[in-house]
């Protein structure tokens with residue numbers, strides 16, 4: 208299959224969950240732009256409960272996990288990450304208010320964004336991120352403002368278990384003294400807080 212066909216198929220759940228006439232979120236109909244650097248984004252999302260949506264561009268979509276406590280810069284911290292549906296790549300810029308009665312209703316800011324490179328290997332060969340997600344283990348190097356360096360996402364348990372763990376790898380970017388969730392609450396895109404966006408729409 209063409210990559211775009213794969214992406215469209217993988218966005219079926221995204222479209223099914225949303226009434227795209229009622230939410231300001233991207234429709235996903237824009238084809239993914241080709242490029243050498245892959246994007247990552249962490250969106251802070253005040254829905255029924257606050258969480259951080261961690262997304263990696265792979266295979267023409269954004270592979271996504273919801274992290275209740277957000278990523279950490281401390282390698283000793285394991286953060287629960289619940290996989291969510293693939294999102295369109297242009298979602299990485301989305302900041303705004305999803306109407307209360309719609310899916311994911313609440314406020315979203317682009318909390319951190321940048322590019323990443325894939326570090327996932329098996330038997331000394333690179334594993335594509337989309338395949339690594341299927342296998343349940345992904346290792347990436349992030350180049351963001353709040354988050355940088357190596358991170359590993361690993362599915363725990365077997366079978367249909369949908370819990371993953373995100374952990375900072377031990378490298379020069381690890382820093383147990385930082386706590387971006389507490390000390391850097393604002394958008395890396397606009398400098399706005401969730402409250403600012405909620406007020407301004």
Ligand code: MN
Nearest residue numbers: 252260273311
């Ligand atoms: Mn979310």
